[in-house]
């Protein structure tokens with residue numbers, strides 16, 4: 001289902017809301033739309049560590065239906081196919097989805113004791129994290145056949161791949177980088193905005209060496225320089241899904257997939273009825289799944 005294109009209203013708002021996005025990072029409040037009064041107080045507060053990153057305007061170019069029971073924890077688009085990892089013990093799975101209809105084309109449930117989390121593609125294979133079990137699973141994208149598993153230290157929240165390394169969030173302000181056959185942690189980077197740590201990093205998506213991260217529990221997405229951890233800008237998704245249409249307070253934005261054919265980001269939320277295609281001012285389509293880093297440098301995903 002397509003919706004009329006419209007520029008995100010928030011993009012056209014004043015610097016008060018712009019600072020609201022940055023204010024969220026230090027206050028734990030939503031970054032816009034849902035609790036404006038306290039957020040404006042934060043916006044007016046003096047800053048001692050430098051300016052917060054600005055809001056990034058975006059345009060919604062499509063809206064697609066999806067399974068409203070999907071507690072989205074991971075989303076990735078790979079070779080023309082959309083894959084999702086869902087959470088909640090007893091309901092967790094990995095699934096392949098028809099982007100345009102939301103129909104589940106294939107799925108593999110997780111053991112009922114496990115809570116599904118981040119999902120990404122590493123070396124052509126799907127890698128799915130779990131929350132607190134320390135287990136991660138490898139699948140064949142063609143048929144979701146499980147090819148193996150491995151242990152990963154710490155909690156698993158979101159995941160993506162930067163420069164061939166598995167990047168994992170764990171709900172803190174840190175991005176952890178794993179490499180090698182044993183998935184050993186080789187580096188970690190703290191994400192900061194205006195010099196302050198951004199806690200609650202959740203679902204991730206890399207476009208080159210820029211990482212987009214949902215920030216839990218909010219409707220904010222941080223655009224992050226993966227090398228420095230600095231937040232470069234914020235996407236505010238609060239306006240996409242009215243609170244009145246959400247089943248409960250857990251239904252926050254989560255799930256980001258880079259859609260290489262159009263250069264767009266596909267985004268959704270836990271239990272949201274729609275998935276949205278967002279065009280940002282400085283991303284572009286690259287059919288061979290190369291990704292443009294803002295600033296012009298080219299990296300292979």
Ligand SMILES: [Ca+2]
Pocket residue numbers: 074075076119159160203204205255256257
């Ligand atoms: Ca993702």
